[in-house]
Amino acid sequence: MKSTSIKGLLLASTLLCSVGFAYAQDAELTIESWRNDDLEIWQTKLIPAFEAKHPGIKVKFTPSAPAEYNAVLNSKLEAGSAGDLITCRPFDASLALYEDGHLAAVTDLEGMKNFSSVAKSGWSTDDGSVQFCVPMASxxxxxxxxxxxxxxxxxxxxxxxxxxxxxxxxxxxxxxxxxxxxxxxxxxxxxxxxxxxxxxxxxxxxxxxxxxxxxxxxxxxxxxxxxxxxxxxxxxxxxxxxxxxxxxxxxxxxxxxxxxxxxxxxxxxxxxxxxxxxxxxxxxxxxxxxxxxxxxxxHTDIAIGMNPKTANPEAAKAFLNWVGSDEFASLYANALPGFFSLSDHTVKMDDPLAQEFVSWRGKCNxxxxxxxxxxxxxxxxxxxxxxxxxxxxxxxxxxxxxxxxxxxxxxxxxxxxxx
CATH class of the missing domain: 3.40.190.10 (Periplasmic binding protein-like II)
Incomplete structure (x- = not known):
């Protein structure tokens, strides 16, 4: 009887540990954005591609109306209820968020090596020493x-x-x-x-x-x-x-x-x-x-950064590194023709009008x-x-x-x- 009880306790303990371990490996990330017209693209193309390579991470895209985004995001950040990942407008609005402690530095992320200083300029400190969002598109x-x-x-x-x-x-x-x-x-x-x-x-x-x-x-x-x-x-x-x-x-x-x-x-x-x-x-x-x-x-138009208060920083970093990948660059540019990758990857685009616009990079400054x-x-x-x-x-x-x-x-x- 005593032996059986000990075995039962050990089994229960093992099950609890394994449940705890599984839970620790799972994470859910929420993305804040103003691009509410992108909802379907995120749900059907971008998020499934990421989750396929990161089965322990689930991602939700939760946009606000464009005109209301800044105010909604700021109120969520102040209340501590903002998502793990924050879509960043270029330059001063996002710089202010970083200076107020609402965006984490991403300078040392592996994925940042795929962007030029010009691409990063929209989400850098004035001296260019710190980046706080991963560039997505121009x-x-x-x-x-x-x-x-x-x-x-x-x-x-x-x-x-x-x-x-x-x-x-x-x-x-x-x-x-x-x-x-x-x-x-x-x-x-x-x-x-x-x-x-x-x-x-x-x-x-x-x-x-x-x-x-x-x-x-x-x-x-x-x-x-x-x-x-x-x-x-x-x-x-x-x-x-x-x-x-x-x-x-x-x-x-x-x-x-x-x-x-x-x-x-x-x-x-x-x-x-x-x-x-x-x-x-x-x-x-x-x-x-x-x-x-x-x-x-x-024009550097859109990027994505990390809420320093996220409960899942490693999962958020995994997502941000993926945003810096050639897979994301190709998916995003083709899902949203006219929004061009800012990364150094060569991106083949299917839309002829988008191809025409981006070809000017090779001819003009x-x-x-x-x-x-x-x-x-x-x-x-x-x-x-x-x-x-x-x-x-x-x-x-x-x-x-x-x-x-x-x-x-x-x-x-x-x-x-x-x-």
Missing amino acids: VIHGFIYNKDAFEELGLAVPQTEEELFAALDKIKEDGNYVPMAMGTNDQWEAATMGYQNIGPNYWKGEEGRLALINGDQKLTDEQWVQPYETLVRWKDYLGDGFEAQTYPDSQNMFTLGRAAVYPAGSWEISGFNNLADFEMGAFPPPVRNAGDECYISD STIRSTYQILSRGTPNLENETWNASANVIRGTEAPADAAKRLQDGLASWYENQK
């Missing part, structure tokens, strides 16, 4: 056009700005299409698909952007004013009522075949593929003069949006002010030089290097 700016319309009108893809304006003149003269689909109602499009799209060809990409940060150039210098002067010319090609035209209005105008050219970001590709019943092409921002070096905005790093930390916020200035210039309610001076005065009021 978006590229340019122009998407209706190939059927161009063929119908005998138009060649423009290489220079004057060739673009000549094409827009022909489209306008024909009268069957609005030459260019963009409105100014929401303001941000005028800056993002207007000023930040064509501007790098004027300020020479990273050269000008860094010079602005260092205080060696000012927003009133000609290379920063001239893009506004070019945007003034866009007004004649945007169609009637563009001042009240919203971003969805412009998307609909183009995908319904009513406009020939759409100043774009590559993030439009997935949606446009589903909506347009005509063949689309894309071209980079035309250079000012034939033979000029070209520059593209290849890459930069990021000029307002995103450091220069929008103060008040007035340079990013938001650039939205307003770009819209005003296109509408004709503010002269390019006046808009540039207003932005420069605002920046100089709080940014030491520009005082």
Whole structure:
């Protein structure tokens, strides 16, 4: 009897230990994100691929509405209820999270060796010594056009700005299409698909952007004013009522075949593929003069980091290392055409429009949006002010030089290097 009891206790003890061991090997990770339109892709493609190689780890993707993400995430972090993995917007918003202790350093993760310093710049400390998110993807700016319309009108893809304006003149003269689909109602499009799209060809990409940060150039210098002067010319090609035209209005105008050219970001590709019943092409921002070096905005857009308070740090690190892998790079780029891998891996993409956008990396110099790093930390916020200035210039309610001076005065009021 006594022997049986001891055996029973030993068996129970062994079972408890084995249960405890199994439990210790299992982990569940929750991902916070603003990309709620990605839910199906994470559930059907990305998470199953990760879990297949890490059977002890389960992952949940729990996005918030994009406009609410920052506020929701901050409240969860303060309450200690945020997920294990945090999707990171670029530059200052994520830097603030790191400085407040809400993102762990990932500098030494094995997967980080697959990213260049430019790729990591959106999620690094100002001196570049610490990274706090693993880069996932960038978006590229340019122009998407209706190939059927161009063929119908005998138009060649423009290489220079004057060739673009000549094409827009022909489209306008024909009268069957609005030459260019963009409105100014929401303001941000005028800056993002207007000023930040064509501007790098004027300020020479990273050269000008860094010079602005260092205080060696000012927003009133000609290379920063001239893009506004070019945007003034866009007004004649945007169609009637563009001042009240919203971003969805412009998307609909183009995908319904009513406009020939759409100043774009590559993030439009997935949606446009589903909506347009005509063949689309894309071209980079035309250079000012034939033979000029070209520059593209290849903007670091999305990354993922670790909540320092996660109960499963090793599992979270395993996931982050996988995000740095060639498998993730290929899966993500093909599941979301127009969101391009920031890793050094060679990624084969199936979507022809995405292939066209990413091919510009081999022809042009890459930069990021000029307002995103450091220069929008103060008040007035340079990013938001650039939205307003770009819209005003296109509408004709503010002269390019006046808009540039207003932005420069605002920046100089709080940014030491520009005082």
